[in-house]
Amino acid sequence: MGVMGFLGMACAYIMRACLSISITQMVIPRTQNTSTGVVDPDSCPYDEDVYQPNSTSHHVFETGEFDWDEETQGLILSSFYWGYIITHLPGGMLAQKFGGKHTLGLGILSTAIFTLITPVVSYRGSGPMIALRFFMGIGEGTTFPALSTLLAQWAPPLERSKLAALVFAGVQIGTVLSSVFGGLILEYSSGWPNVFYIFGGIGVLWFVVWCLICYNDPSSHPFISDKEKQYILETIGETERKKDLGGTPWLAIITSGPVWALTITEIGHDYGLYTMVTDLPKYMNDVMHFNITNSGFLSALPYLVMWIFSIIFGYVADLLLAKKLISLTPLRKILSSIGAIGPAVGVIAASYAGCDKAAAATLFTIGMGFMSLCYASLRVNSLDLSPNFAGTIMAIVNGAGSISGMVAPYIIGVLTPNRTLKEWRVVFWVMFGVMIITNFTFIFFGSGEIQHWNEPAGPAVVDEAPPTADGRRRRSTISGGEPIREKFKNYYENKLPVTDENPQLELSNR
Numbered sequence: 471m472g473v474m475g476f477l478g479m480a481c482a483y484i485m486r487a488c489l490s491i492s493i494t495q496m497v498i499p500r501t502q503n504t505s506t507g508v509v510d511p512d513s514c515p516y517d518e519d520v521y522q523p524n525s526t527s528h529h530v531f532e533t534g535e536f537d538w539d540e541e542t543q544g545l546i547l548s549s550f551y552w553g554y555i556i557t558h559l560p561g562g563m564l565a566q567k568f569g570g571k572h573t574l575g576l577g578i579l580s581t582a583i584f585t586l587i588t589p590v591v592s593y594r595g596s597g598p599m600i601a602l603r604f605f606m607g608i609g610e611g612t613t614f615p616a617l618s619t620l621l622a623q624w625a626p627p628l629e630r631s632k633l634a635a636l637v638f639a640g641v642q643i644g645t646v647l648s649s650v651f652g653g654l655i656l657e658y659s660s661g662w663p664n665v666f667y668i669f670g671g672i673g674v675l676w677f678v679v680w681c682l683i684c685y686n687d688p689s690s691h692p693f694i695s696d697k698e699k700q701y702i703l704e705t706i707g708e709t710e711r712k713k714d715l716g717g718t719p720w721l722a723i724i725t726s727g728p729v730w731a732l733t734i735t736e737i738g739h740d741y742g743l744y745t746m747v748t749d750l751p752k753y754m755n756d757v758m759h760f761n762i763t764n765s766g767f768l769s770a771l772p773y774l775v776m777w778i779f780s781i782i783f784g785y786v787a788d789l790l791l792a793k794k795l796i797s798l799t800p801l802r803k804i805l806s807s808i809g810a811i812g813p814a815v816g817v818i819a820a821s822y823a824g825c826d827k828a829a830a831a832t833l834f835t836i837g838m839g840f841m842s843l844c845y846a847s848l849r850v851n852s853l854d855l856s857p858n859f860a861g862t863i864m865a866i867v868n869g870a871g872s873i874s875g876m877v878a879p880y881i882i883g884v885l886t887p888n889r890t891l892k893e894w895r896v897v898f899w900v901m902f903g904v905m906i907i908t909n910f911t912f913i914f915f916g917s918g919e920i921q922h923w924n925e926p927a928g929p930a931v932v933d934e935a936p937p938t939a940d941g942r943r944r945r946s947t948i949s950g951g952e953p954i955r956e957k958f959k960n961y962y963e964n965k966l967p968v969t970d971e972n973p974q975l976e977l978s979n980r
Contacts, residue, residue, distance in 0.1 A: 471624050472636050474676075474684050475574075475617055479640025480647065481676045482578055482613050483747075485585040486550065487648040488669050489603070491751040491769065492662045493543060496592065498534035514759050514825035514891060535593075542596050544883025547748045549600040551875030553607030558872065561612030562865025563718070565619035569686030570861070574616035575677055580609030582673025589663035607872075614868040618852055619861030623687040625853070626701070628792055634850040635784025635842075642777035642842065645747055649770035718862055722923035729863060731915035732851050733870045735806060738908025739844050740871035742813055744878045745901050746772065746838060756889040758827055768831045772838030780842035787846040798854060798918030805847035806916070810909035812840020814902040821895040848912070855917065856924040874904075 538546070557577075565573040584606035591602045617637060625633045648669065655665050685691040688699045723729055751769045754760050760768060787805065790796050796804075816837010823829040852863040881900070886893040 471620060471684055472633055474680055475620065475637040476640040476643070477676055478574060478578055478680065479613065479617070479638060480644035481640075481673045482581060482610055483641050483644025484648045484669050485581050485606075485673055486610065487645050487747055488585070488652050488665050489588070490547065490748050491649055491652040492656065492665045493547070494752060494755040495534065495656050495662050497536050497538050497543065514757060514827075536596070538596055540883040540887055540889070541880070542883075543752075544880040546596060546599050546603060547879040548876050549603040550607040550610075551744070551872045553604040553609075554611045554875060555607075555869050555872040557608050557611030558615055558865040558869030559862070560865075562615030562619070562861040562863075565612070565616040566718075566859070566861040570616035570618075570620035570623075571680075571684055571686045573612050574620070575680050577609050577612035577616065578673055578680075579677040581606055582670045582677065584609065584670075585666050585673060586670035588666040588670075611869070611872070615861045615865040618864035620686070621850075622853055622857045622860040628788055630850050630853055631787040631791070631846045632781070632784035634853070635780045635845045638845045638849050639777045639780045639842075642773040642780065645773040646770040646777070649751060649773070650767055653764075653767065653769075718859060719923040722921070723856075723859065723863065723866070726855075726921060726923070727915045728851075728855055728917035728919075728921065729866070731911045731917075732848065732855070732863075733867045735810075735908050735912040735916070736848055736867045736871040737874055738905045739810065739841070739848060740868075741874035741878055741904045741908075742810075742817075742841065742901050744875040745882065745897070746813075746817075746834075748875070748879045749882050749897075750834070752889075753894060757891055757894055758825070758830065760827070768834075771831065772835045775835050775839035776842040779839045780845045783843050784846045799916070802847045802851055802854070802918045803913055803916055805843040806912050807909055809841055809843035809847060810905045812843070813837040814905045816840070817898040818902050821891070821898045824891065851916070851918065854919070855921050857920070858924050 561573055561577065584602055588599075588602060591598045621630070621634060621637065652665050652669075655668060656662055683693070688694060688703055691699070750772070754764075754769050783805065787801060790801060791798060814837075816833050820830045820833035820837065823833055852860045852867060856863055882897050885897050885900075
């Protein structure tokens with residue numbers, strides 16, 4: 471499940487991000503300067519090979535069929551997130567009720583279909599493109615809630631950080647593959663539509679394999695060993711989908727301080743992430759003026775480092791917890807803070823590196839590498855707070871975070887009408903402020919502890935209590951049955967008779 475979940479996230483982000491790099495070649499370019507030097511002091515010079523007539527990348531620079539200005543491009547890119555936010559909550563509820571397998575699979579299949587028809591729709595104009603991206607977002611909105619539900623079924627508590635880091639690292643790998651191979655396809659194929667045909671086809675292929683080999687939970691999986699199945703069920707058996715949870719505790723969830731803290735911090739993190747995912751290729755192409763192949767590779771490099779960092783820090787986080795060197799809540803807060811400060815400082819430093827392309831690329835890469843720490847903190851925190859309702863919480867949190875995806879590309883389009891370095895510096899300062907300020911809510915109000923509303927409502931009956939002074943037995947009713955059964959699990963499984971010599975409590979098997 472971990473590997474296929476990782477590949478599923480990679481496919482989702484390959485298809486989501488492919489427009490970000492393709493759009494640089496789809497639109498008619500607006501020339502700022504020439505190879506003879508910089509006309510605008512706030513613009514960087516072009517690479518010399520871009521303007522050479524015999525350059526292999528020359529034809530790529532001159533292609534462009536759509537007269538979409540920066541604001542229109544921002545609307546097209548952001549419209550994905552208008553639909554993305556809608557299906558988060560329904561997706562989480564469906565995954566929680568029926569399992570995450572089909573919820574995730576159908577979401578990615580629909581994304582693949584919309585990707586395949588993007589070239590046809592784009593020739594109909596910007597309006598149909600906005601509508602297409604909107605419906606594509608509706609399809610992909612189920613992915614994070616469904617994966618959180620699956621992780622709650624499959625990830626033992628002391629392995630959550632690294633398994634979540636593995637699965638959600640598909641975000642970075644998908645972005646890397648989209649940038650690198652998207653650039654190569656644009657450079658060496660017959661045209662930009664091939665990007666959408668190839669990446670959409672990969673999404674369909676993943677769906678077929680996913681349906682054949684993946685299952686909702688260990689108990690229904692026919693291929694894993696009995697030993698592995700027993701281990702998983704013993705450690706996270708309380709999150710079984712078949713257990714009667716008595717309904718989702720909506721009021722408790724929406725009034726929970728830790729859930730609000732996680733939600734607000736996720737909005738800030740996603741603002742930074744979506745700023746980079748949707749617009750870093752444009753920055754490399756429009757401001758730094760790399761050719762399309764170099765732009766693809768350099769846009770991908772930060773996400774490759776993010777992937778490496780996410781795996782490393784996922785293992786480090788679980789190791790620290792296993793050795794009891796730090797408790798869960800401080801660990802989540804420390805990782806979240808580094809994951810906010812690192813990229814915020816990195817992008818600001820990169821913007822002040824000016825037109826030094828090597829320095830800017832290095833600073834972007836280092837800064838974005840630290841963003842990966844959120845995968846061992848924010849991304850797994852819904853499982854910390856409530857394993858039973860992790861899908862619903864992830865739906866709320868990631869759905870709210872997608873608001874950033876709706877506004878970030880549009881704000882960037884408004885702030886960068888001339889695509890100058892000075893304008894982009896303002897973009898990065900906004901990103902800096904949003905990430906740092908929102909992270910304070912997690913520092914002050916976040917938690918890594920299981921919340922009381924995670925357990926199903928209902929009384930637990932203690933049938934046999936110690937005898938009273940007159941020798942009579944008595945019955946006791948204690949609310950919150952599941953925590954008591956869990957607390958006395960070992961004793962309950964090895965019941966001793968209640969006698970005068972052994973007056974311990976015996977829990978009712980009801």
